[in-house]
Amino acid sequence: MELADTFTHPIFKNLTQDELSYLVQLAQTLVFETGTILIHEGDIGYEIYIILDGKVEVTKKIDSPEETIHLTTLEAGSVIGEISVITNNPRSATITAIVKTTALMLNITKIKQDPKAQSIYEKLTQNLALELSKKLAYWGNKLVKYEAQDQQQIELDEDKSVVAPNSILVLFGWKWSDIMYEAPFLAEHGYDAIKISPPQEFVTKPRNPWWEIYQPVSYQLSKFYGTEEEFIKMVDFCHSYDLKIYVDLVLNHMAEFNENDSSHIGTNNTTFAKYHYGPLNSDNDYYEFDDFYHFDNDRDNKKICNEDYCKLEGVWHLEHFDLLNLPKLNLDNPHVITILRKYVKYLLSLGIDGFRIDAAKHLKIKAVEKIFAGLKTNDGLKPFAYQEYYTGAPMGIDVYSFMEKYFKLGYVTAFKYGEFLADAINNKANNLQKLVEYSFGSSWIHYPENRTVVVIDNHDTERMMPNMLNYKCSKNNSYVLAYIFMLSWPFGVPKIMSSFHFTNQDDSIPSTSVWQNGRYSCFDENSPWVAQHRWNAISNMVLFHNKTKNAPGISHLWSNGNQIAFARTYQKPKEYVISKGFVVINATEKPINRRFETGLPDGKYYNLITSRLASGKMQGATIEVENYGFATIEVAPFDAVAITVDFME
Secondary structure (H helix, E strand, O other): EEEEEOOOHHHHOOHHHHHHHHHHHOOOOEEEEOOOOEEOOOOOOOOEEEEEEEEEEEEEEEEOOOOEEEEEEEEEEOOOOOHHHHHOOOOOOOEEEOOEEEEEEEEHHHHHHHHHHHHHHHHHHHHHHHHHHHHHHHHHHHHOOOOOHHOOOOOOOOOOOOOOOOEEEEEEEOOOOHHHHHHHHHHHOOOOOEEEOOOOEEEEEOOOHHHHOOOOEEEEEOOOOOOOHHHHHHHHHHHHHHOOOEEEEEOOOOOOOOOOOOOEOOOOOOEOOOOEEEOOOOOOOOOOOEEEEEOOOOOOEEEEHHHHHHOOOOHHHHHHHEEEEEEEEEOOOOOHHHHHHHHHHHHHHHOOOEEEEHHHOOEEEEEEHHHHOOOOOOOOOEEEEOOOOOOOOOOOOHHHHHHHHHHHHOOEEHHHHHHHHHHHHHOOOOOOOHHHOOOOOHHHHHHOHHHHEEEEOOOHHHHHOOOOOOOOHHHHHHHHHHHHHHHHHHOEEEEEEOOOOOOOOOOOOOOOOOOOOEEOOOOOOOOOOOOOOOOHHHHHHHHHHHHHOOOOEEEEEEOOOEEEEEEEEEEEEEEEEEEEEEEEEOOOOOOOEEEEOOOOOOEEOOOOOOOEOOOOOOEOOOEEEOOOOOEEEOOOOOOOEEEEOOOOO
């Protein structure tokens, strides 16, 4: 930029020739050698600079004077120092010449103090403010503030020792020994919590449909998964890898008594009759007739109907009537509460760390609170709890107010999250651009961020809900892209599903072990296990999620319908500081090939979508970031790229 061109800069707009001549006399042309600091963060500043030639780097301190991070680079034509001049605050960043740089310097205070130059001062500061507003608007398109304190938060009612996981992995139908053998892989890939299937003895039905595991016969551990000794060994081994174990807890009902069944027996050979179950535990407790709800009504023998799920008057029905002919436990009966509390205490004594509460929408939450009251893990912590709840408040009722009793108990599954995401990725009601530009999270699903488990699929939705994505319903790689988005977008605790293959909706859980003779078999030909958690893109994105967890901001946002890119950014209140990772998702049939500003330091980064982690080292294709944060990135149709500062060459 030539000196003669400098005074055509927009900050000199509307100045007369005489006024420009005044500034020419006042201005100084300065040359800064490489490494010279033009502006020090924290100093009081009276000058602005217009870069004529060269390049400067803008950096900012993080938590100590020794720690600084790169924000951006500026070249010829850029104005620097104007924020401090306009706001009268100390300099907000340090600016250093990274090549030999020439700049025009104007002392604004001198102009302000000159009585003859008041018109110049007023025009100049007005123009500076206008240019600053344009700059902020530009950065506003790149930076989406995402601060947890702006979301609705729930305080824990009792002690705050409960520890939420980074993510939750559902190993659906896995035996205890298989989970133990899987622990090293899970830990290496960043998984930190495993949700196991309901461990209690369950009914055996003709052809063994998968859903029989949700029909308790007693509260002994089911021999289907292994012995109690194997359970304890699995828990202890997982703990040695810092993996938490959560139990799927069925509190709502017992197994259906169907008179047409040839037998009524559980996996441990415990028999039962109508409204008669036991022995339930080592104390030889039994459930009898009075331990269940019984209502005379004109609605098909106290069955729940679809309207009950969406109307306020249906809430009472959900909490008292049978679900799918399953005998409903009377949670108003102290005897029932005592037995369920014994079961929970027993599980905790075996070393588990938390629970998924099945069918929470059908439970009286006050009764559940009594079951859990004062109970601790073996480490003295309050057990983590998350509740299966589909999908919100009755029609016309504020979701947050209605759900508050559930939020106080623990986290809640957000199935709406998966529905919105499926619609966006499949370009139906929304697209990814709308999700990222309108802060996809609490304002969409009305759950507080610190009480939300985000869900793409589970054992029910993959069989019964075609509007949600699953391993069988994944046109154009949409299922994997949804997981990449969920694990890169900062909201809630992500839940990852690991399924088994099924053809018919009721297909049974495989009897084939995952680990056979010390060898992992899920990817063998004809293996019945899907094992999404081992799919490369998903397991590596769990690592990305963990590495960027403390960077909840979104910056360097780019969006084009169902093509999006964003950086995950560490933030202090009201200011973004440093990018920890960068993601590009292409949910279209058109390839992406463009130059992105990533906000990341220069270097070569492994693309986590295609690279593989082996023996603690990432191996695979790399993306090069250069020139202070820029990278040319190619993304094939229906594919993605993800990079993070923790996995560089």
